[in-house]
Amino acid sequence: MNRFLLARLAIMPLLMLAILPSFSAPNAHAADGERCFPETGQCIGGRFRQYWEQNGGLAVFGFPIGPAIQERNRDTGKVYLTQWFQRNRFELHPENKAPYDVLLGRLGEDWRQQRDVDWRQEGRAPQQTGCVYFDQTGHNVCDQANGIGFKSYWQTHGLEFDGRRGVSYEESLALFGLPLTEPRMETNSSGDRVVT
Template identity: 25%
Template structure:
């Protein structure tokens, strides 16, 4: 079979995969507030699980101002460290491949998947720290043969749909799994506009689907889904920027990808009906929640998660009473009191930001899934008005 035929078959398979991915909806369901934890289970945990505040002046461990990545041999500090921490860390950026340097009068730092840039003239806006146009720069530095790839040629405008969108500024489109990833992971702010259509790319000995953006390149393969290409070292090399490792300062914390640097905890505000997920003293994500209704108030204080159930069955109250419930498929349940108060998905809720539960902290599906992956046994749950 010719290489062209193989690429055609692969692209067809890729297209079908993207169509499948865009049509899949989450089929899990989950649910509510008090638990079916048995009396025996409650007795087992009462000896070490607080049901009243045990730290009225709870404060997290301060975040380090500077860390050293032993895997890549470079430092990350202050504003760039904060930006890295709050916007996806290794998944979004990888580790730094240079220290902070000055380019064209601006402080920048190269990472495996991006280049951070500090713009003091934009202080106080979301663009104060932003990402460089690596995709555009690498396209400009590419050979005439590479730029002749049909995927880089402008396409004719078409009406937008739920499955594909046209971008007039670059005259390219975005759809399928790449569109879902673009929307979910930062969109225009992080990636910029597409500057190509999808195209096959050989990475090592594996053919993948690729699409270039002003600030990034997306890669897709069924074995790993969608991920970001490591454009940082390529862009650094194109500008003759050294990626030689720095020496380790013994006074600076050294980390790897597997190092847990910051404490993960959640702050629940019963006045605003917000839950803010924290890494040390840095907010990572804030969501709307539902708290306990009158007579079933969510307890105030600082607690710790002691039990996690991925799919819970919750039942409480007397049959026929107003407070009776019998709920299956309560996903991502994380208990923080022995009375059954928990953080969890509430599949029967269509809106959030008010009192309605039996004391639990109700969340939407995506938010409860995030909480499940962000928190763990022992994570603090700080609840207050």
């Protein structure tokens, strides 16, 4: 037998072992109906997956950063199925009809509570021309330049509730909530100074 043929035959099983894993299921860790992300090693499924996909997915909420678990809500003291994402927290409220059966966390309020900072102590701001004013909190959402900034972003982004083109006030409010402060300069986690 030819030496080259023998060498090929000897290498063939090794090649098969190397290639075989690429033909397996795309994500062996995903249960039925789940979508898993190798970037974080986390999965989303059920109503959370549906809500995530219907309302902007990765661009709006980011990757899941933990599994869906039972967690106590700070405001009510009740326990809900909860899953954390890079940019929000989902809570499943089966007592509500869709789309309000998944409620988003109040991250700004949570962050301030963790630091023992009460936004109410900062006082109310006067209503500014050209801004969206929220009487409930006494704060404005304004653009930082003509047509560029928080107001423009707020008015063009939101959750999809009514199936109509464009973003309604209610859909923006559902995604972002109420402003708790006026814009300010802060240092982000990368050390950059940014307007928040």
